[in-house]
Amino acid sequence: MGWPSSVFWAFWYILPAYFANASPVLVGGGRPIDGGRVWRDGRRLLGDGKTRRGFIGGVLIGTLVGVVQYFITPGFYGSLETAVKLAFLLSFGALVGDLVGSFIKRRANLPRGYPAVGLDQLGFLISALAFAYPVKTLSSGQIIFLLVVSPFIHWGANYFAYKMGWKSVPW
Ligand SMILES: CC(C)=CCC/C(C)=C/CC/C(C)=C/CC/C(C)=C/COC[C@@H](COP(=O)(O)O)OC/C=C(\C)CC/C=C(\C)CC/C=C(\C)CCC=C(C)C
Numbered sequence: 001m002g003w004p005s006s007v008f009w010a011f012w013y014i015l016p017a018y019f020a021n022a023s024p025v026l027v028g029g030g031r032p033i034d035g036g037r038v039w040r041d042g043r044r045l046l047g048d049g050k051t052r053r054g055f056i057g058g059v060l061i062g063t064l065v066g067v068v069q070y071f072i073t074p075g076f077y078g079s080l081e082t083a084v085k086l087a088f089l090l091s092f093g094a095l096v097g098d099l100v101g102s103f104i105k106r107r108a109n110l111p112r113g114y115p116a117v118g119l120d121q122l123g124f125l126i127s128a129l130a131f132a133y134p135v136k137t138l139s140s141g142q143i144i145f146l147l148v149v150s151p152f153i154h155w156g157a158n159y160f161a162y163k164m165g166w167k168s169v170p171w
């Protein structure tokens with residue numbers, strides 16, 4: 001594979017995780033996953049920014065993106081079943097990583113929405129890659145590429161969402 005094609009397939013592979021991570025901003029809200037509960041340090045388990053609707057909506061949208069991707073490039077996935085499994089694991093993994101990130105942020109006494117550089121941009125990605133690994137993975141070069149470029153895309157996407165009035169902070 002030449003590098004333009006490696007780069008393309010790396011983005012194509014990770015797209016469900018990107019969608020899953022971005023969707024809660026638009027579809028989230030309502031009851032927080034932690035139900036308002038506090039940890040033994042007296043602070044919220046996850047906080048009000050992690051809602052059940054955002055989580056479920058993100059997993060559904062990310063998985064749906066995988067179905068669409070299958071019909072565009074069936075050869076990349078081999079079967080619809082593989083595409084759905086992969087997209088589900090990438091989406092679920094991304095959102096679990098997002099929850100772990102919030103758990104860590106609350107333990108560090110960072111309020112909801114406060115930036116944690118590294119964690120915010122890479123937590124969801126590393127978790128998505130790990131969950132999806134058993135079904136299909138990328139070359140190590142492609143993984144390193146995603147780790148390097150995703151923070152910039154994440155910042156760009158958040159800035160865009162802020163400018164659109166979808167988020168109250170540009171991170
Ligand atoms: C259909 C429904 C209801 C929702 C679709 C959601 C949607 C618009 C998905 C876009 C998917 C996508 C390709 C997103 C960009 C990739 C990415 C890593 C997103 C991470 O999500 C960040 C998200 C939440 O941040 P959090 O981790 O703190 O929770 O931010 C929300 C962003 C959006 C809802 C807007 C999505 C942004 C765009 C469509 C614009 C994308 C702009 C860029 C990629 C700029 C590129 C910049 C550089 C520097 C290259």
Ligand SMILES: Nc1ccn([C@@H]2O[C@H](COP(=O)(O)OP(=O)(O)OP(=O)(O)O)[C@@H](O)[C@H]2O)c(=O)n1
Nearest residue numbers: 024025028029049050051054055102112113114
């Ligand atoms: N499982 C999720 C994840 C996100 N969101 C929505 O998406 C917004 C942005 O997500 P994120 O930046 O991950 O949350 P923060 O509010 O920054 O909270 P934290 O400090 O815990 O990361 C949240 O405020 C919330 O409205 C949601 O409803 N459910």
Ligand SMILES: [Mg+2]
Nearest residue numbers: 113114120171
């Ligand atoms: Mg945030």
